[in-house]
Amino acid sequence: MKRLSIIKQPVLSVLNVHLVDYPSPSNINYFWSFGSIAGICLIVQIATGIFLAMHYTPHVDLAFLSVEHIMRDVEGGWFLRYMHANGASMFFIVVYIHMFRGLYYGSYASPRELLWCIGVVILLLMIITAFIGYVLPWGQMSFWGATVITSLASAIPVVGDSIVTWLWGGFSVDNATLNRFFSLHYLLPFVIVGASVIHLAALHQYGSNNPLGTNSTVDKVGLYPYFYVKDLVAWVAFAIFFSVFIYFYPNVLGHPDNYIPANPMSTPAHIVPEWYFLWVYAILRSIPNKLAGVAAIALVFISLLALPFINTSPIRSSNFRPFHKKFFWLIVADTLLLSWIGQQPVEDPYILVGQCASVFFFIYFLIMVPFLGRFENYLIHYKTR
Amino acid sequence: MGKVPIRLREVVYTLSPFQQSVMNGLWKDLPHKAAHHMHNLRDAVLFCVAPIAGIAYYCADFKEKEKLHHRY
Numbered sequence: 001m002k003r004l005s006i007i008k009q010p011v012l013s014v015l016n017v018h019l020v021d022y023p024s025p026s027n028i029n030y031f032w033s034f035g036s037i038a039g040i041c042l043i044v045q046i047a048t049g050i051f052l053a054m055h056y057t058p059h060v061d062l063a064f065l066s067v068e069h070i071m072r073d074v075e076g077g078w079f080l081r082y083m084h085a086n087g088a089s090m091f092f093i094v095v096y097i098h099m100f101r102g103l104y105y106g107s108y109a110s111p112r113e114l115l116w117c118i119g120v121v122i123l124l125l126m127i128i129t130a131f132i133g134y135v136l137p138w139g140q141m142s143f144w145g146a147t148v149i150t151s152l153a154s155a156i157p158v159v160g161d162s163i164v165t166w167l168w169g170g171f172s173v174d175n176a177t178l179n180r181f182f183s184l185h186y187l188l189p190f191v192i193v194g195a196s197v198i199h200l201a202a203l204h205q206y207g208s209n210n211p212l213g214t215n216s217t218v219d220k221v222g223l224y225p226y227f228y229v230k231d232l233v234a235w236v237a238f239a240i241f242f243s244v245f246i247y248f249y250p251n252v253l254g255h256p257d258n259y260i261p262a263n264p265m266s267t268p269a270h271i272v273p274e275w276y277f278l279w280v281y282a283i284l285r286s287i288p289n290k291l292a293g294v295a296a297i298a299l300v301f302i303s304l305l306a307l308p309f310i311n312t313s314p315i316r317s318s319n320f321r322p323f324h325k326k327f328f329w330l331i332v333a334d335t336l337l338l339s340w341i342g343q344q345p346v347e348d349p350y351i352l353v354g355q356c357a358s359v360f361f362f363i364y365f366l367i368m369v370p371f372l373g374r375f376e377n378y379l380i381h382y383k384t385r
Numbered sequence: 386m387g388k389v390p391i392r393l394r395e396v397v398y399t400l401s402p403f404q405q406s407v408m409n410g411l412w413k414d415l416p417h418k419a420a421h422h423m424h425n426l427r428d429a430v431l432f433c434v435a436p437i438a439g440i441a442y443y444c445a446d447f448k449e450k451e452k453l454h455h456r457y
Contacts, residue, residue, distance in 0.1 A: 034401045065448040100412035245430075325428050325433045326428055327388075327432075329428055329429050329431075330431040330432050330433070330436065332433050333432065333433040333437050334436075336433075336437055337436070337437060337440060340437075340441075348447070348451075349444050349448075350444065350445065353440055353443075353444060
């Protein structure tokens with residue numbers, strides 16, 4: 001019996017179809033490189049995380065000291081730790097750009113609904129993983145951030161307090177909490193890998209979108225070598241950007257209070273989450289009622305999940321949607337503003353600005369997306385009548 | 386035997402994008418291209434940078450007036 005060519009072997013043929021011969025639209029620009037960069041970030045986080053876990057001790061008396069041990073005593077430990085800590089920030093920067101690219105070029109629109117929804121699930125998993133990862137160094141901001149955010153579950157009527165006790169594994173954030181967070185922080189990245197594989201499978205079912213937003217079935221070229229070479233340029237640029245943070249500004253994206261060991265008897269003046277959660281945190285704080293705040297966060301993710309289903313525009317790319325293009329830039333500005341407000345003290349004028357920005361966020365996703373599609377569609381028909 | 390050796394310089398020239406003339410249009414109509422890109426950026430400046438700058442200015446002004454109000 002004749003042996004099959006090596007790339008026609010069962011497993012390798014799948015890799016060949018999806019990672020080598022995958023037909024990609026010839027006109028995709030550098031914003032399409034952020035998907036592969038996100039994949040690199042995930043691999044970097046898992047690789048550095050595995051080595052950090054070899055030296056880390058998940059115990060309230062030793063966690064902070066073990067991180068200092070990694071920084072001072074472990075050969076190259078400082079590099080691993082800075083790479084992991086800044087890698088989380090890089091991962092979020094890349095994923096946010098990836099999402100906004102999808103929003104601008106309408107990559108979420110039919111028939112790629114599943115692709116977008118899995119992406120939102122990955123974002124949610126990333127947020128949970130990053131949050132519990134930030135607790136592990138057991139600094140002041142780790143402890144108090146964990147206390148504030150896990151306490152949000154107490155807003156749920158009837159079962160809220162029981163859920164908080166269940167999350168903590170006791171009656172306060174303590175050793176049991178740290179242990180389960182460490183365990184979950186090790187597990188969840190592998191769940192993200194699984195979700196990413198499904199994300200890729202959903203992408204390859206209908207193929208990549210392109211800057212024109214048209215259904216391109218003819219103008220395609222192989223992923224290898226064309227987009228490997230193009231992505232390589234983006235990967236090198238990203239590596240330089242990442243390196244600047246690791247080698248020159250390793251703590252600029254973190255909070256200085258996290259270099260103080262956790263002290264349950266001393267609450268920091270301002271408890272702020274990591275920068276990549278600030279936009280959600282600002283929405284949470286803009287609502288005076290705790291339960292309504294938690295419901296607003298849930299609504300953020302429901303809005304993102306609902307986006308492909310409430311979109312009414314037959315045109316994908318915002319290059320050809322003059323009104324949506326303006327609103328796209330407004331939602332970018334709104335998200336940046338929310339991130340800025342999230343780190344300000346809760347006082348005037350930041351409260352008002354945060355509330356207005358939160359309202360606009362929901363207006364965009366729940367009202368403007370369906371309305372603008374219909375409105376622009378009407379204008380097209382009016383013009384061509 | 387039978388194979389004609391290919392000189393490396395010829396291979397390099399063949400692969401070079403300049404030899405293939407694939408970038409002929411790169412410098413063509415450059416002012417128009419620049420103007421087109423600037424026009425595309427206009428929306429980003431008007432609807433992204435301007436609101437952020439405006440609101441940041443409003444907040445700074447508010448805090449300054451509040452400070453002066455408490456002082457005098």
